[in-house]
Amino acid sequence: MKIIADNNRANYNFTISNKIEAGIVLTGSEVKSLRINTGSIRGSYIIEKNGELWLSNSFIKKYQNSTDYKYDPTRKRKLLITKKEYNKISGSIKQGGFTIIPLSLYFSDKGLAKLSCGIAKGKKKIDKRESIKQRYWNIKKQRLLKNN
Numbered sequence: 001m002k003i004i005a006d007n008n009r010a011n012y013n014f015t016i017s018n019k020i021e022a023g024i025v026l027t028g029s030e031v032k033s034l035r036i037n038t039g040s041i042r043g044s045y046i047i048e049k050n051g052e053l054w055l056s057n058s059f060i061k062k063y064q065n066s067t068d069y070k071y072d073p074t075r076k077r078k079l080l081i082t083k084k085e086y087n088k089i090s091g092s093i094k095q096g097g098f099t100i101i102p103l104s105l106y107f108s109d110k111g112l113a114k115l116s117c118g119i120a121k122g123k124k125k126i127d128k129r130e131s132i133k134q135r136y137w138n139i140k141k142q143r144l145l146k147n148n
Contacts, residue, residue: 004039004113007041019118020119022079022080024080024105029071030063031113033061044058045102046099046102055077055115058102060073061073092119097121101117101118102118
């Protein structure tokens with residue numbers, strides 16, 4: 001598994017309750033561009049439209065040797081998931097307070113582009129502070145155990 005892009009701020013801004021792996025529909029030049037690590041999912045989000053999930057605002061740079069003149073690097077890209085996963089996701093979204101966020105974009109062992117998504121709930125400021133305190137305490141605890 002080769003990771004192309006990672007959303008590092010997702011764990012800080014959201015509490016992730018469930019993770020889902022989805023395929024993504026790309027053109028040939030976009031796949032070639034991703035193979036040389038020119039993609040980003042920072043600031044991207046997933047929307048639901050007509051019973052399908054779409055990845056919006058993700059950036060994939062134009063491939064240098066591509067002949068596509070009207071290429072949009074931030075176009076909406078369709079996500080491929082099963083009907084069972086879609087029903088699970090839409091049920092949790094309609095429940096309230098939950099959203100779907102992209103966590104990482106990677107190539108699977110078979111060479112397919114995959115997107116790891118998370119069903120998440122937004123954190124409040126006090127929750128973010130608490131997670132920072134917990135992270136620093138874990139680091140300090142490891143140092144104390146290492147020294148003893």
